[in-house]
Amino acid sequence: xxxxxxxxxxxxxxxxxxxxxxxxxxxxxxxxxxxxxxxxxxxxxxxxxxxxxxxxxxxxxxxxxxxxxxxxxxxxxxxxxxxxxxxxxxxxxxxxxxxxxxxxxxxxxxxxxxxxxxxxxxxxxxxxxxxxxxxxxxxxxxxxxxxxxxxxxxxxxxxxxxxxxxxxxxxxxxxxxxxxxxxxxxxxxxxxxxxxxxxxxxxxxxxxxxxxxxxxxxxxxxxxxxxxxxxxxxxxxxxxxxxxxxxxxxxxxxxxxxxxxxxxxxxxxxxxxxxxxxxxxxxxxxxxxxxxxxxxxxxxxxxxxxxxxxxxxxxxxxxxxxxxxxxxxxxxxxxxxxxxxxxxxxxxxxxxxxxxxxxxxxxxxxxxxxxxxxxxxxxxxxxxxxxxxxxxxxxxxxxxxxxxxxxxxxxx
Ligand code: C6P
Numbered sequence: 001x002x003x004x005x006x007x008x009x010x011x012x013x014x015x016x017x018x019x020x021x022x023x024x025x026x027x028x029x030x031x032x033x034x035x036x037x038x039x040x041x042x043x044x045x046x047x048x049x050x051x052x053x054x055x056x057x058x059x060x061x062x063x064x065x066x067x068x069x070x071x072x073x074x075x076x077x078x079x080x081x082x083x084x085x086x087x088x089x090x091x092x093x094x095x096x097x098x099x100x101x102x103x104x105x106x107x108x109x110x111x112x113x114x115x116x117x118x119x120x121x122x123x124x125x126x127x128x129x130x131x132x133x134x135x136x137x138x139x140x141x142x143x144x145x146x147x148x149x150x151x152x153x154x155x156x157x158x159x160x161x162x163x164x165x166x167x168x169x170x171x172x173x174x175x176x177x178x179x180x181x182x183x184x185x186x187x188x189x190x191x192x193x194x195x196x197x198x199x200x201x202x203x204x205x206x207x208x209x210x211x212x213x214x215x216x217x218x219x220x221x222x223x224x225x226x227x228x229x230x231x232x233x234x235x236x237x238x239x240x241x242x243x244x245x246x247x248x249x250x251x252x253x254x255x256x257x258x259x260x261x262x263x264x265x266x267x268x269x270x271x272x273x274x275x276x277x278x279x280x281x282x283x284x285x286x287x288x289x290x291x292x293x294x295x296x297x298x299x300x301x302x303x304x305x306x307x308x309x310x311x312x313x314x315x316x317x318x319x320x321x322x323x324x325x326x327x328x329x330x331x332x333x334x335x336x337x338x339x340x341x342x343x344x345x346x347x348x349x350x351x352x353x354x355x356x357x358x359x360x361x362x363x364x365x366x367x368x369x370x371x372x373x374x375x376x377x378x379x380x381x382x383x384x385x386x387x388x389x390x391x392x393x394x395x396x397x398x399x400x401x402x403x404x405x406x407x408x409x410x411x412x
Contacts, residue, residue: 028361183332
């Protein structure tokens with residue numbers, strides 16, 4: 001691994017690729033610490049999308065003319081890039097969705113319809129994002145199944161012994177985040193998958209906060225489903241990925257009917273396309289998919305392992321510094337974490353902190369982070385969250401800590 005100083009120098013050079021990182025906010029250089037919500041876009045992604053709309057735009061899969069062949073080729077090449085990016089076995093296992101939320105809902109609806117019966121059990125953790133809670137609640141309500149919750153400890157880590165107790169022959173699915181968006185906890189998903197498989201249960205991994213920040217190998221994890229969003233991976237909004245094991249996806253019914261997902265349609269009977277198109281009804285998000293391809297090219301060129309090393313360095317640095325700020329408490333002190341730092345300050349509302357930091361050009365997220373049960377676990381209504389990406393620097397973290405001290409002095 002590169003030494004710290006040269007590491008910092010190496011990563012600082014990528015900042016020029018991001019037009020938004022050159023902006024000012026309230027007269028101060030923008031410090032963007034909200035990459036867990038959505039990442040900024042490199043010029044190459046912006047250019048790819050613009051070039052597609054300006055010079056190559058047409059539909060995919062449906063037409064014989066050259067433009068459509070170009071669009072189809074570039075659209076489908078992203079599917080191959082995603083397959084390689086997450087080390088899937090087959091390109092048919094990659095389904096384009098609108099995002100992580102859409103991908104999880106697809107599984108809840110389709111897997112639910114195929115496999116969930118009354119009295120079956122679905123397990124999630126207390127730390128889940130609402131997108132990995134509500135679809136399962138809806139499914140359980142619909143099918144008369146039970147939702148079981150793995151508790152987390154004071155460090156916001158999964159209680160593995162409690163998880164082991166919850167697993168039984170009725171468990172049909174475990175849906176677990178790889179990295180929590182509200183506390184940063186990195187879950188031992190490989191181990192959890194193995195434990196679930198011992199009971200014949202399938203596992204969905206919500207990779208919204210992991211896929212952009214570490215090397216993902218779905219075959220090594222042995223995950224049955226893996227979901228993530230393009231917009232958190234330096235790509236456009238409106239595009240996400242559902243990975244599913246082929247044999248499982250083949251047993252699941254389509255969720256939407258329409259163009260592109262059929263072989264033969266008659267009023268008597270309709271037959272569906274093979275994977276992956278069975279799950280992609282209608283004209284898809286063409287420019288978004290092509291933009292995601294450019295985003296994957298961009299991060300692959302830097303490398304996910306160096307990215308995750310640098311982001312860990314930023315996290316350690318920020319954690320050390322924030323621990324020196326009086327009255328600040330970190331929410332999420334797991335041993336293994338993604339580069340997410342959630343915190344509260346005694347006597348100060350997170351919203352006020354966020355507002356005052358914004359006036360100093362620092363963008364952090366405040367509130368419950370769509371993880372109300374996690375907030376509830378810690379007796380809070382919300383936190384302030386700084387989340388980092390490889391384009392952030394230690395200098396920015398230093399400015400942030402100085403600004404935080406100033407803000408807390410003012411507010412107390
Ligand atoms: N978290 C955050 O600021 P979508 O909105 O579909 O792209 O992703 C949903 C989602 C699912 N799981 C996890 C772990 C997530 O973090 C998110 C999105 C954003 O933390 C918006 S609430």
